[in-house]
Amino acid sequence: MDEAGTVYGYAVAVDPRGRLRYGHVDGRTAEFHPLWLRERAPDPATTDPQTGQRLIEAADIPLDLAVTDACVENDGVRLSFSDGHSTVFSFAVLDEAISGRAEERRLWGRDLTPLPQADAQAVVTDDAALHAMLEALDRYGCVIVRGLAATEDGMSPVVDRIGPLRRTNWGGIADVKAIPSAYDLTMTARHLEKHADNPYRDPIPGYIFLHCIVNNAEGGDSEIADGFAVAERMRREHPEEFSILTTVRPRFRYVDETTHLEHEGPLIELGSSGEVFRVRYSNRTETVDALEPDVLDPYYRARARFHALINSPEMTVQFKLGPGDMIVMDNYRLLHGRRGYKLETGMRHLRQGYVDRDTLQSRRRILARSHKKAVS
Numbered sequence: 601m602d603e604a605g606t607v608y609g610y611a612v613a614v615d616p617r618g619r620l621r622y623g624h625v626d627g628r629t630a631e632f633h634p635l636w637l638r639e640r641a642p643d644p645a646t647t648d649p650q651t652g653q654r655l656i657e658a659a660d661i662p663l664d665l666a667v668t669d670a671c672v673e674n675d676g677v678r679l680s681f682s683d684g685h686s687t688v689f690s691f692a693v694l695d696e697a698i699s700g701r702a703e704e705r706r707l708w709g710r711d712l713t714p715l716p717q718a719d720a721q722a723v724v725t726d727d728a729a730l731h732a733m734l735e736a737l738d739r740y741g742c743v744i745v746r747g748l749a750a751t752e753d754g755m756s757p758v759v760d761r762i763g764p765l766r767r768t769n770w771g772g773i774a775d776v777k778a779i780p781s782a783y784d785l786t787m788t789a790r791h792l793e794k795h796a797d798n799p800y801r802d803p804i805p806g807y808i809f810l811h812c813i814v815n816n817a818e819g820g821d822s823e824i825a826d827g828f829a830v831a832e833r834m835r836r837e838h839p840e841e842f843s844i845l846t847t848v849r850p851r852f853r854y855v856d857e858t859t860h861l862e863h864e865g866p867l868i869e870l871g872s873s874g875e876v877f878r879v880r881y882s883n884r885t886e887t888v889d890a891l892e893p894d895v896l897d898p899y900y901r902a903r904a905r906f907h908a909l910i911n912s913p914e915m916t917v918q919f920k921l922g923p924g925d926m927i928v929m930d931n932y933r934l935l936h937g938r939r940g941y942k943l944e945t946g947m948r949h950l951r952q953g954y955v956d957r958d959t960l961q962s963r964r965r966i967l968a969r970s971h972k973k974a975v976s
Contacts, residue, residue, distance in 0.1 A: 609624075609625035610622075610623060610624065610625055610672060610677075610691055611623035611672075612670040612671065612672055612677050613670065614666075614667050614668065614669065614670050615631070617666070618634050618665070618666020618667050618668070618682065619631050619632060619633060619634060619666075619667060620632040620634070620637060620667050620670055620677075620679065622677070622694055622698070624695065624698065628698060630694075630697075630698040632694070632697075634665045634666050634667045634681060634682075635658075635661055635663070635665055637667065637679060637681075637689070638661055638665055638681055638683070638685065639654065639656070639658040639661060640654070641679075641685065641687035641689075642687060642688070642689060642690070642693065643687045643688075645685070646685075646687070661683070662682075662683060664682075665681055665682055665683060666681070666682040667679055667680070667681060667682075668680045668681060668682050673688060675690055675691055675692075676688045676689055676690040676691055676693075677689050677691070677694065704738070704739055705739060705741075705828060706739045706740050707826055707828055707829035707832060708740065708826050708829055708917075709825075709826065709829060709914050709915045709916075709917075710913065710914055710915065710916055710917055712740065712826075712917050713917070715740075715742065715743070715744050715917065715919065715927075716736040716737070716739075716740050716742065716743040716744065717743065717744045717745075717746060718732065718733040718736070718743055718744070718745045718746070719745075719746060719747055720745050720746060720747040720748045720757070720758060720924075720926075721747055723745060723758055723761065724757045724758060724761060727967060727970065727971075728971065730761055730762075730963075730967060731964070731967035731968065731970075731971050733745070733928075734762075734960065734963065734964040734967065735964065735968070737807075737928055737930060737960075737964075738930075738961075738964060740826075741826060741827075741828070741929065741930040741933040741934045742824060742927060742928065742929045742930065742934055743927070743928050744921075744925060744926070744927050744928075745758060745925070745926045745927075745928060746924065746925055746926075747924055748811060748924045748925070748926055749924065750812070750813045750814065750923035750924045751813065752773070752813070752951060753773065754811055754813070754924065754926075754951070755773065755809050755811040755926055755951060755953060756773070758809075758926070759809060759953060759955065761963075762955055762959065762960055762963050763955060763956075763959035763960065763962070763963055764955075764959065765953045765954065765955060766805055766806075766953075766954040766955060766956050768798075768801070768805075768954065769858065769859045769861075772953060773811075773951050773952065773953040774951065774952055774953070775787075775949065775950075775951060775952075776810070776949075776950040776951065776952050777947070777948060777949040777950065778943055778948070783856050784854075784856075785884055789817075789940060789941050789942070789943050789948070790940050791937070791938070791939055791940035792937045792938050793883055793911065793937050794823060794824070794825050794881065794910050794911060794916075794935040794936060794937040795881055795882045795883065795884065795935060795936070795937060796827070796879060796880050796881055796882055796931055796932075796934075796935055797882075797931050797936075797954075798854070798861075798931075798954075799852040799863060799865065799880040799882050799885065799886075800851075800852040800853055800854045800861040800862055800863050800882075800885055801861055801863060802863045803956070803957075804863070804878075804880075804931065804932070805931050805954035805955075805956070806930070806931055806932065806954070806955060806956050806957025806958070806959075806960060806961075807928060807929065807930060807931060807954065807955045807956075807957065807960050808927075808928070808929045808931050808934075808936070808952065808953075808954060809926060809928050809952065809953045809954070809955065810921075810926060810927050810928075810929070810936075810950055810951075810952050811925075811926040811950060811951045811952070811953075812921035812922060812923055812924065812925045812926065812949075812950050813923060813949045813950065813951060814923055814946075814947050814948070814949045815920060815921055815922060815923065815947075815948050815949075815950070816945075816946035816947060816948075817941040817942055817943065817945050817946035817947055817948045818941060818942045818945035818946065819939050819940050819941035819942055819945075820920065820938060820939060820940075820941035820948040821918050821919065821920045821938065821939045822918070822919055822920065822921055822927065822936065822937075822938050823916055823917070823918050823936065823937045823938060823939065824916070824917050824927075824929070824934055824935065824936045824937075825910050825911075825915045825916055825917070825934070825935045825936075826915070826933065826934065827876075827879030827881070827910070827933050827934060827935045828876045828879065828933050829915065830879070830906065830909045830910050830915055830935075831845075831868045831876045831879055832876060833909060833915075834868070834902075834905065834906060834909065835876075838902070838905055840898075841898070841901065841902035841905050841906075842868065842902075844898050844899055844902040845866060845867045845868040845899075845902050845903070845906060846866050846868045846869070846870055847866060848866060848867075848888070848891070848895065848899045849864045849865055849866050850864065850865075850866075850867070850886050850887065850888040850889075851863070851864040851886075851887050851888070851889065852864070852865075852880070852882055852885045852886055852887070853885055853887055854885055865878075865880055866880070867879065867880050867881055867903065867906060868880075868906075877932070878932040878933075879932070879933065879935065881906065881907070881910060881935055883907075910935055918939075921950070931954075932957070
């Protein structure tokens with residue numbers, strides 16, 4: 601890098617096209633577009649100090665804008681632009697922009713033992729414990745909370761610390777147990793293949809809270825798989841089939857006497873940077889349109905591969921929830937199911953609720969901000 605300034609191992613320069621070239625202390629490099637920098641300049645002429653919202657109209661910035669000068673200044677980078685504006689970006693802001701959340705994920709298979717765990721009493725009474733629980737959930741996609749009351753509303757003290765439950769046509773906290781007049785296969789004792797919950801809803805529920813009241817029947821073990829890890833394995837080993845699963849958009853449907861829900865989306869959904877953002881797999885509710893056979897043929901092959909990996913022993917973690925245990929799962933990432941169980945040997949009664957993604961992630965970020973202040 602042709603350096604315009606260096607401090608603490610950081611380096612900056614302006615390339616011939618007026619873009620910022622940024623060298624991180626750990627050796628990573630990045631290139632920043634001048635409009636990207638200008639529209640989020642962290643100064644009171646561009647960004648309101650109180651709300652953090654933009655004061656200028658981004659679409660009015662000249663499209664030929666260029667960075668004209670860059671230099672390291674204290675703990676950041678001072679930039680000058682061809683429109684005459686000057687501002688300072690901290691290293692922290694630029695570092696966050698090039699790191700991304702994907703690097704903080706911990707992808708896993710059957711090696712995830714023990715599962716991330718949290719103590720219910722600590723989570724309910726201590727912000728640091730709640731922050732640790734939500735960070736573990738964000739990194740691994742699941743966490744087991746132990747020590748809840750084995751009662752119908754036993755999950756409520758933990759959920760109430762995070763935000764409101766998402767209400768559905770099944771109410772707030774709903775039973776998961778075998779009943780004679782089952783309206784969903786969840787309400788039977790049969791084996792349930794791994795799946796994402798409710799891909800037929802819009803929006804799809806963000807997080808699942810599954811709380812055990814009693815689980816003494818023979819069988820009924822829970823099974824989970826990291827859908828992101830499975831998708832990344834598909835990308836590495838079968839890139840053409842991975843691409844098919846990101847483009848074909850099946851529909852998902854749930855219908856009963858009072859409800860008819862439909863939504864569509866690919867089995868593997870990518871974010872703006874190409875990272876895996878969400879996985880959908882729901883054999884019970886998927887319905888692909890009657891597309892051309894030349895489209896469906898490779899789709900069915902790719903879907904079969906995806907299914908085989910989801911259910912392979914090397915990608916599966918199996919465990920049995922006990923009374924007072926609760927697993928919290930990222931429904932954009934985790935695929936979960938259960939082994940069949942025998943009603944004549946005992947009972948399996950769980951309770952389930954959903955929390956929307958924005959609600960939980962907001963709570964995590966606020967706690968992270970408080971935690972950062974506390975340790976600084």
